[in-house]
Each structure stands twice: as C-alpha cells, then as structure tokens.
Amino acid sequence: MAGGGYVPDSGTKQFQGRVTGFVLIACIVAACGGLIFGYDIGISGGVTSMDSFLSKFFPSVYRKEKEGHHESMYCKFDSHLLTLFTSSLYLAALFASAVAAYVTKVFGRKISMLFGGIVFLAGAILNGVAVDVAMLIVGRLLLGVGVGFANQSVPLYLSEMAPSQLRGALNIGFQMAITIGILVAGLINFTFASKDWGWRASLGLAAVPAIMITVGSIFLPDTPNSILARGNTEKAREMLKKIRGTDNVDEEFQDLIDATHAAMRVDGQWSTILKPEYRPHLAICFLVPFFQQFTGINVIMFYAPVLFKTLGFGDDASLMSAVITGLVNVFATFISILAVDRLGRRALFLEGGIQMIVSQVLVAVMIAKAFGSAGVGVMSKADSLLVLILICFYVAAFAWSWGPLGWLVPSEICPLEIRSAGQAINVAVNMAFTFIIGQFFLTMLCHMKFGLFLFFACWVVVMTLFIYFFLPETKNVPIEEMNNVWRKHWFWGQYIPDDAVIGTASSTKIKDMEA
Numbered sequence: 001m002a003g004g005g006y007v008p009d010s011g012t013k014q015f016q017g018r019v020t021g022f023v024l025i026a027c028i029v030a031a032c033g034g035l036i037f038g039y040d041i042g043i044s045g046g047v048t049s050m051d052s053f054l055s056k057f058f059p060s061v062y063r064k065e066k067e068g069h070h071e072s073m074y075c076k077f078d079s080h081l082l083t084l085f086t087s088s089l090y091l092a093a094l095f096a097s098a099v100a101a102y103v104t105k106v107f108g109r110k111i112s113m114l115f116g117g118i119v120f121l122a123g124a125i126l127n128g129v130a131v132d133v134a135m136l137i138v139g140r141l142l143l144g145v146g147v148g149f150a151n152q153s154v155p156l157y158l159s160e161m162a163p164s165q166l167r168g169a170l171n172i173g174f175q176m177a178i179t180i181g182i183l184v185a186g187l188i189n190f191t192f193a194s195k196d197w198g199w200r201a202s203l204g205l206a207a208v209p210a211i212m213i214t215v216g217s218i219f220l221p222d223t224p225n226s227i228l229a230r231g232n233t234e235k236a237r238e239m240l241k242k243i244r245g246t247d248n249v250d251e252e253f254q255d256l257i258d259a260t261h262a263a264m265r266v267d268g269q270w271s272t273i274l275k276p277e278y279r280p281h282l283a284i285c286f287l288v289p290f291f292q293q294f295t296g297i298n299v300i301m302f303y304a305p306v307l308f309k310t311l312g313f314g315d316d317a318s319l320m321s322a323v324i325t326g327l328v329n330v331f332a333t334f335i336s337i338l339a340v341d342r343l344g345r346r347a348l349f350l351e352g353g354i355q356m357i358v359s360q361v362l363v364a365v366m367i368a369k370a371f372g373s374a375g376v377g378v379m380s381k382a383d384s385l386l387v388l389i390l391i392c393f394y395v396a397a398f399a400w401s402w403g404p405l406g407w408l409v410p411s412e413i414c415p416l417e418i419r420s421a422g423q424a425i426n427v428a429v430n431m432a433f434t435f436i437i438g439q440f441f442l443t444m445l446c447h448m449k450f451g452l453f454l455f456f457a458c459w460v461v462v463m464t465l466f467i468y469f470f471l472p473e474t475k476n477v478p479i480e481e482m483n484n485v486w487r488k489h490w491f492w493g494q495y496i497p498d499d500a501v502i503g504t505a506s507s508t509k510i511k512d513m514e515a
C-alpha cells in the first residue's frame, strides 16, 4: 500500500496491566480542561449577537447592524472590532503556550493544569462583572492564558496516563470535553439571550468549568513519565504500578527510563526538535493543527448563529441550530472514542475527509443557487433545512476525525525529549489559525462568497492526501516505542537513525538509571 499504511501490530510490545478506576478518574478530571476551551468557543458567537451586549460595549457596531442594510448578504456581518473580541483570546493562548511548554516540562503536567485553571477562573470572573471594554479585554486575555496552559498540559497528561491499547480513547476525552463545552455554551446562550443581563450569565458561567479543572488538578497525581523526568525514579515506578493496577510494570518502566534518558541527553528541546531525526515529528506537529483549522470547522463553531441567520432562519431558530450542530459534534466525537483504537487513526482521517469534502461542495452549490455571487435572493425553507442537514453531516465527519485526532496524533508521536516542544507547537499553531479564521472569516465570506466553502473543501482534499501518504498508523503502539513506526515508514524512515529506537540493545537499562 502506498503512503503511511504501516500496521504496527507486528513487533510492538503490549504491556501488562489493566485500565484502573484510578487512571479513569484522573483522565476524566483532566479532560475537564477541555471544557474551558470548548465553553469559550461556543459562548462568544452567541454573546456577540446579543443586543444588550452589543449596545453596551460596541455601540457603533450595534448601530451599524440595526441601521445598515448591506446590499450583499455575504457582507452583512463584516466587523473587525467584534471579531477581535472573539479571536483575541486565541492570540493570548498562542503566546501563553510557549511559557506553558516550559512549565509543563520543568514543573510537571499537573502544575500546568492548576495554573491554567486559576488564571481562567480569574478571567471568567472579570468578564462576568465587566463594566467597560478594558475589563472585557483583560478578562479575554486571562481566559486565553488559561486555555494555552490547559491545551498544553491536558493532552500530554492523558496520553501519558493511558495504557497504550486505550490511549486513543482516553486522549479523545479532551476533545469530548471541548465539544461538551461548546454544546453547553450554546444551550446557555439560547436560555439567556433574551435577558438584559444574559451576556453576564453567559460569560460569568465560564467560572464553573474553571473551578472543576482547578479543584480537580489539586487532587490529580502527576504522570510517571513526568515524575521520572524530574528525577524521582522510585516514585515514578510506584505511580506506574498504581495506575496500571499491577506490580508487573518492569517492561513499560524500562521504556520510560529509556525515553527519559534520551531526553536527558539532549541540550534543549527547541534546538533538538529542529534536528533532521525529528523532521517527521516537527512536520506532523505543525501540519496537523494547521490542517485541522483549515477544515473550516470554526466557521461553524464561532458563527453558526450568524450563518443560519444569513440563510434566513429567525433569531431563535439560529441559536437552536447552533445547539443542533453542537449535539451532532458531541455525539460524533463519542463515536470516535469507540472507533479510534479499533479502526485506527488513518481510517477515521480518510473517511472523515471524504465526507467533509462532499458536504462542503454541496453547501457551496446550494448557497450559490440561492444567492448567486451578488448575494441577493432568498433560500426556500426546504433548502435551508437541507443546508442545516449537510452542515450536520460535515460537523459529524470533523468530529470523528480531525477534531479529536488533531490533539491525539501530535501528542502520541513525539519521544519524551521533544514531547513538550511538539505539543507547544501543536497548541501554538492551532491557536494561531483559530485566531486567523476567527478574525478573518467574515471578511473572507464577504469577498469569496459561496466560494469560501469550496476554498475549505480544497484544503480538505490536500490534507486527506497528506494523511494517505505521510501519516503512519499509530494505534496500539506504546508511546515510547513510536520511533519504530517512523523508521518503517516509506518516506520518514530515512530520517530516523537506528539508535533512536527505544528497546534496542543500546538503550539504557533500569539499573543504570537507578545507579
């Protein structure tokens, strides 16, 4: 088979141990870090469409929206000031992720989650009681820092705690929490939109998931990998026994030792990840989040209410449609949890990609038919319902492929010595392109019209081909043995030297480490 179709079942180890209640609870609490991110994604689109919020903080935008009748429906909502409110958070998260990478490595995953939770809580409170734009913006920046820290630490935490045969499912808990956050935010917007103080409730309630992750992370244990990396061998071994529910952890622990030793041999993560032998990791950690955002998903997540209004739905129906896409998002992410360690990552990526392309092309055709390139016309009730169904079809495809795998794959492919750096690149690139799409989508819609959906469809074609040729299958491969997979890949194999493979004769033994 062409491309990355390496099947890892032969030659990779399966370790002893089961999924303990302890590891499950730790992962559920940690995944709540995704709630704060999701809540924020889902809340801002609804809040910025509330009259009470607009008239208080953005009176000029409010007046323009009430008075102005732009001749083209594609350009009705094009306002940079307003989109900056939504997107500024992701800019803060982008810068925070660089600091978070350092904290996560030096102080551990747990401290990083705790810090993220506290800062996010401060931001939520500030937003809920805001009396002027300055408070709103400072609050947004704090939320962004919190999201940067949580997105950095939680996926790593989940991948390291999970036994390899369940790593995919447990890691997807993070994306699951994101989608639940988006859905809950949609419901809260729907409930409070008509109240004068609705926006305060919507923004202030972000404190609830913030408290969950803050309190939760006080009680979470750190991962064996991270404890070991900070020099505490015995404690790390005890933690591994505890989370695997068996005393027979020698083989897995040996892998951790090897990985830690390899990590200690490198001078700095950032110069290390730039070396040729880490080219596949660097490429994946950059391209996967970039591609994830260029599926166009946040056009739907941020602006679904606006989009559906544009298609002729009423105010309530538009907010309700956002709830419907939110439900589909949660449900399909759950399917991914069930499928990812059985079907594998590649199958989900490839199927999801094809399904997204078909839906995007059909949506473009229907919008073109109704509004042409001038942006005038109406869409019949039946047709707008069909567009809603197609969008649900698209969201489902994203939610079992690029959504969860966008976090899982970069977090599981990197050896320990570059894991924090790889994850920081992943988060930073994700945040950068979330910011760009959030900030420029409405302007792009105004200029590219229905072609915008074709633009994203073309990107999905590119990324689906990329997966086919360049992403090897990683299901069931123990995390510290991933270099075996890269070495056997038709293209990336050339970059991986023999001694980079954990478990080879040259690797360090436990007793050396303990000496």
Ligand SMILES: OC[C@H]1O[C@](O)(CO)[C@@H](O)[C@@H]1O
Binding pocket: 041, 175, 178, 179, 182, 292, 297, 298, 301, 329, 403, 404, 406, 434
């Ligand atoms: O569920 C959709 C959400 O998932 C993400 O892609 C993160 O993985 C967000 O950017 C998006 O809003």
